[in-house]
Amino acid sequence: MWKKVYEWLDERLGLNDMYTNLLDRPEPKGNWWNTLGSASLFLFVLQGLTGIFLTVYYTPSPDHAYDSVQYIMEGVAFGWLIRGIHHWGATLMVIVVFIHLLRVFITASFKFPRELTWLIGIGLFLATLGMGFTGYLLPWNQKAYWATTVGTQIAGSVPFIGEFILKALRGGPDLSALTLQRFFSAHIWIIPAVLAGLIGVHLFLIIKHGESHFPTKED
Amino acid sequence: MNEETKKKINARYEKELNKGERFWPDSIFKDVVVSLGIFILLVLLASFVGVAPEPKADPSDTSYIPRPEWYFLFLFKFLALYGQIPLLGKIEWLATVLIPGIAVGVLTLLPFIEKSPDRHYAKRALSISVMTIMVVGIILLTLMSEIPTVSADGSKLLGLLQAAAGLAIPGVAMIVLFIASFTGRQTNPRFFIWTTGLTVVSMIIISGMVMNLHTPPAVEETEVANTVVDQIFAGQDLYSVHCTECHGDDGSVAVIEGVEGLEGEKITPINSHDVLYTITDSAMYEVIAYGRPNAGMTPFGKAYGGELSRSEIDYIVTYMRYMWDDRFEIPAEALKPLFPPLAEGEVPSYEVHIQPIVKRYCISCHRAGKENNNYLMTSYEEILTTGDNAANNIIAGDENSYLLQVIQEHAIMNPEKPAEELIGVMPPNRALKPNIVDVFIRWIMNGMPQTAIDAAALFTIPTPEATTTP
Numbered sequence: 154m155w156k157k158v159y160e161w162l163d164e165r166l167g168l169n170d171m172y173t174n175l176l177d178r179p180e181p182k183g184n185w186w187n188t189l190g191s192a193s194l195f196l197f198v199l200q201g202l203t204g205i206f207l208t209v210y211y212t213p214s215p216d217h218a219y220d221s222v223q224y225i226m227e228g229v230a231f232g233w234l235i236r237g238i239h240h241w242g243a244t245l246m247v248i249v250v251f252i253h254l255l256r257v258f259i260t261a262s263f264k265f266p267r268e269l270t271w272l273i274g275i276g277l278f279l280a281t282l283g284m285g286f287t288g289y290l291l292p293w294n295q296k297a298y299w300a301t302t303v304g305t306q307i308a309g310s311v312p313f314i315g316e317f318i319l320k321a322l323r324g325g326p327d328l329s330a331l332t333l334q335r336f337f338s339a340h341i342w343i344i345p346a347v348l349a350g351l352i353g354v355h356l357f358l359i360i361k362h363g364e365s366h367f368p369t370k371e372d
Numbered sequence: 373m374n375e376e377t378k379k380k381i382n383a384r385y386e387k388e389l390n391k392g393e394r395f396w397p398d399s400i401f402k403d404v405v406v407s408l409g410i411f412i413l414l415v416l417l418a419s420f421v422g423v424a425p426e427p428k429a430d431p432s433d434t435s436y437i438p439r440p441e442w443y444f445l446f447l448f449k450f451l452a453l454y455g456q457i458p459l460l461g462k463i464e465w466l467a468t469v470l471i472p473g474i475a476v477g478v479l480t481l482l483p484f485i486e487k488s489p490d491r492h493y494a495k496r497a498l499s500i501s502v503m504t505i506m507v508v509g510i511i512l513l514t515l516m517s518e519i520p521t522v523s524a525d526g527s528k529l530l531g532l533l534q535a536a537a538g539l540a541i542p543g544v545a546m547i548v549l550f551i552a553s554f555t556g557r558q559t560n561p562r563f564f565i566w567t568t569g570l571t572v573v574s575m576i577i578i579s580g581m582v583m584n585l586h587t588p589p590a591v592e593e594t595e596v597a598n599t600v601v602d603q604i605f606a607g608q609d610l611y612s613v614h615c616t617e618c619h620g621d622d623g624s625v626a627v628i629e630g631v632e633g634l635e636g637e638k639i640t641p642i643n644s645h646d647v648l649y650t651i652t653d654s655a656m657y658e659v660i661a662y663g664r665p666n667a668g669m670t671p672f673g674k675a676y677g678g679e680l681s682r683s684e685i686d687y688i689v690t691y692m693r694y695m696w697d698d699r700f701e702i703p704a705e706a707l708k709p710l711f712p713p714l715a716e717g718e719v720p721s722y723e724v725h726i727q728p729i730v731k732r733y734c735i736s737c738h739r740a741g742k743e744n745n746n747y748l749m750t751s752y753e754e755i756l757t758t759g760d761n762a763a764n765n766i767i768a769g770d771e772n773s774y775l776l777q778v779i780q781e782h783a784i785m786n787p788e789k790p791a792e793e794l795i796g797v798m799p800p801n802r803a804l805k806p807n808i809v810d811v812f813i814r815w816i817m818n819g820m821p822q823t824a825i826d827a828a829a830l831f832t833i834p835t836p837e838a839t840t841t842p
Contacts, residue, residue, distance in 0.1 A: 176396035181388040183399055191403035192410055199411070216654075219428040226423070227598055237418020245410065247443050258482070258503055261491040265373055265381055268483035275480045282443065289441050298429035299438035303448070307440075310468040328431065364399075366388035372491035 174360075181366030186260075189253035190359070193277075196246040197348065200284075203239040204341065211291070213337035215330050218293035243285055250281045261372075262365035270358040273351050280348045287340040290333060301336070302328055377489050425596035427683040432675030439517075446513035447472065452521055453513075453535045475506075497564035498553040502546055508572045509542045512579040519586045530582055537578035545571035597687060600694070604706040607691025609731060610684055614672060616736040623696060630800030632743055634668045643696040653689050660685045711811065719818040720811045721827035722752045729808055730755070733799055745795070752822050761795070768819040776816055779804050
């Protein structure tokens with residue numbers, strides 16, 4: 154019975170091909186440093202899932218953002234756990250992605266034929282920082298408000314177009330409801346969409362070229 | 373890169389694949405172990421460390437020291453150190469835009485900058501050395517981010533040391549490494565290891581000195597009330613300090629008494645149905661924040677020159693709703709008594725009994741900046757030692773202590789002009805309940821113990837009536 158179901162699915166999906174092409178691949182001898190990429194992916198998925206739960210109660214307006222986060226922490230069953238994981242996951246994701254970048258740098262894995270994988274990877278690193286930056290404002294507490302004030306000020310110090318960047322980020326000269334609204338939008342739609350797309354290309358390239366081996370005296 | 377090198381690289385990779393492992397299950401197994409470890413770590417962090425509570429955003433609070441997210445702290449510190457450089461330090465965008473921009477640009481274009489196909493560590497000494505110094509610099513700048521460049525006594529030593537560890541030494545080291553690698557024929561990896569090692573060690577030692585020299589100022593703990601009960605308590609304390617003077621401790625005052633400048637002013641009792649049913653929370657917030665200049669109420673919000681932050685005003689509103697609005701049901705825990713009732717012979721202490729009472733009924737006027745004969749009551753020492761009549765206010769074991777007299781509705785007359793009141797009855801508009809007066813009497817008659825332990829030592833078990841002896 155199960156065999157029949159499997160065969161039916163295999164004919165239509167090509168499960169056997171997937172197995173040989175995706176899973177049963179040869180790889181160079183790896184070690185624990187090779188797990189950082191998959192750990193980053195895991196954290197991305199975890200942040201996505203916990204983030205979706207948070208949007209159920211979170212309200213992106215200066216009047217209600219703080220109270221809605223307070224409600225998630227105190228009123229919602231296991232809300233504290235979901236928010237706690239999301240909060241610490243963000244910190245850990247920045248660290249893990251950065252160490253992943255360092256590992257690739259040290260072993261020179263960015264060299265031929267993996268240059269494009271590196272470029273996409275830098276995009277992923279910057280997008281991760283962007284997620285952190287936009288997500289930090291959302292609880293609308295003192296720390297968040299002033300961190301974003303400073304952060305956008307630094308972006309505003311660019312010569313000539315600084316003023317424009319500052320206003321585009323804040324939605325006006327000062328932090329306001331508009332700032333919160335666009336940071337929220339960037340945090341849950343724009344940057345995650347970019348991240349997901351780049352992750353897709355990144356993974357495709359890794360499967361295409363295989364994981365690099367650790368360099369020896371020969372390299 | 374020519375075709376031949378590419379072929380060589382591909383052939384080399386084939387060789388590694390042949391003596392390698394399978395993606396499934398070998399690599400996947402390690403990936404799953406690490407991901408699971410991360411998940412467990414996150415659950416532990418969420419459960420046992422949690423998310424630190426923070427007060428609500430308050431744009432008017434200019435006293436708040438802004439800090440960026442932790443992973444931008446190093447950039448923030450870098451900016452502060454860079455700003456110390458004469459002349460160049462004034463051109464802010466060099467440090468905020470140009471240098472980070474170049475760093476990100478180099479990192480992005482790395483495969484096209486470091487073009488040689490060599491991958492072994494010894495052949496990439498320059499890249500790895502520069503990156504090591506940068507990463508150590510980033511970590512040290514992050515650790516030092518809380519330390520000011522000018523210490524409290526005006527000494528610039530800390531700033532100079534920080535600049536040495538965070539800017540000068542790594543900067544010079546990197547220049548030396550670049551020059552060595554491009555001009556000299558210095559390709560011996562040992563030279564790079566030694567230079568990098570010495571640089572990193574000296575950076576760490578100087579940063580360690582900075583962190584040791586700096587004594588962090590005592591952190592002022594901001595209280596954040598998370599639960600409704602905590603918010604009600606916080607609101608109650610704030611209400612007692614800021615509102616009781618005019619509105620009374622239960623909000624029922626209709627004609628203000630005993631407040632200079634507002635004597636006899638008619639106001640709407642703020643605990644009335646009219647007020648609570650017609651004014652929304654946000655309108656109530658605004659009345660407290662802006663005040664009502666026409667009716668003599670000064671603004672209380674920080675944005676308008678008052679003392680209260682946004683969260684604090686929110687707490688007061690919450691308190692008023694739960695206490696007086698009959699549509700709200702007050703949580704049972706919020707109704708705990710102000711102080712534990714006293715048993716017969718028990719002596720009250722400042723910590724457990726007097727402090728909460730004073731906070732509720734006295735501090736509203738008896739704090740700095742109010743009309744109170746200079747009698748302040750915000751701490752144990754102040755209660756015993758301040759005031760124009762400090763010598764007579766509280767006398768251990770003396771029923772005629774001024775404080776005991778005035779709270780029992782006996783005004784103190786001026787000894788020189790017997791017709792004139794020296795101190796009126798306290799509190800001016802409403803007598804204290806007998807059980808509170810009793811606490812004060814017992815406290816003063818037993819020598820004003822400060823801590824609960826001191827008070828317990830004075831506890832005299834009531835001697836049974838002398839009926840047992842024949």
